């Protein structure tokens with residue numbers, strides 16, 4: 001019985017994809033789509049009906065398939081979504097249809113996850129939350145990954161290696177299953193410098209009580225070093241870092257002896273409700289953690305307004321969300337922007353050309369494979385902008 005159903009799914013799914021490729025009339029394709037499983041992907045190519053519709057550049061069919069349950073983030077055998085196919089054909093309309101479906105889905109899933117969590121808080125039923133969150137069909141950025149790259153618990157128990165790569169840049173790596181994964185790589189140096197410049201613009205010379213900075217995740221200390229190199233050093237520079245090997249590295253490099261630096265040994269989640277962070281009072285807040293999923297970043301977003309000191313304070317984060325695929329990156333750029341809007345912050349994005357050559361990663365697994373990094377700087381919207 002089960003195999004009959006599976007065979008039928010293959011038959012109907014294949015017939016639908018074939019009809020789209022054969023440019024059959026839209027009415028006939030819609031007819032077939034009513035019975036066919038829209039999640040079906042052809043065994044070798046991995047193409048779904050949505051991929052085929054993008055290839056046919058048929059906006060109406062794309063809309064129809066999405067409304068009837070096509071999966072916006074299904075990837076083919078080459079790792080491309082239907083939106084990527086549209087992008088490769090320069091079809092902005094078809095691309096936007098799939099991307100916007102992704103944004104709507106991700107926003108909705110976060111609402112459902114929030115609701116599930118609220119229900120769990122009331123019932124104490126932990127399994128329910130993991131069931132709903134895990135069953136969402138969302139882009140799972142590391143969340144399902146129990147290796148050191150995807151699970152904070154595993155990561156914190158893993159040995160980190162600090163070394164110099166073939167290009168003479170310091171890197172920090174961790175073993176995740178078979179792969180070596182970069183926790184922090186030298187190529188991010190330029191991004192960290194630009195981030196500090198953008199976050200501290202007009203702030204470095206703050207009068208009493210001076211510049212107050214909070215950085216979550218020390219890694220190689222690149223961003224923290226830039227904060228320390230400002231023309232006027234921060235009067236208060238709080239660094240939150242849980243990994244024992246990073247903390248040991250920080251000790252060896254003298255971070256524990258720097259005036260004005262406070263190191264909170266633990267995860268940011270351990271400190272949010274404590275006096276150490278709850279008073280807010282930061283001019284600049286930055287977060288770049290490793291092994292955490294979007295759900296955690298989203299939770300951090302909720303904390304940010306309480307952490308900022310004044311109307312000119314700024315917040316930034318390392319935007320590596322979905323950064324191995326152009327569409328996922330685009331979707332998460334918008335999703336994170338909308339979620340920051342929800343807490344009252346407006347984001348300005350600056351494109352940074354990262355120009356990574358194939359040698360950049362050495363033997364490590366890639367976590368960023370796009371030509372452009374989108375650097376976010378969030379702040380309170382100006383009053384005149386709010387009034388218009």
Ligand SMILES: C[S@@+](CC[C@H](N)C(=O)[O-])C[C@H]1O[C@@H](n2cnc3c(N)ncnc32)[C@H](O)[C@@H]1O
Pocket residue numbers: 152183184192216217218219220221222223224240241242243246266267268269288289290291292
């Ligand atoms: C990518 S590195 C940060 C690199 C840093 N921006 C730099 O410029 O070198 C990520 C760091 O976040 C830390 N981390 C992971 N989970 C964390 C959490 N929940 N709270 C605070 N730090 C965390 C890791 O131990 C690691 O040191």
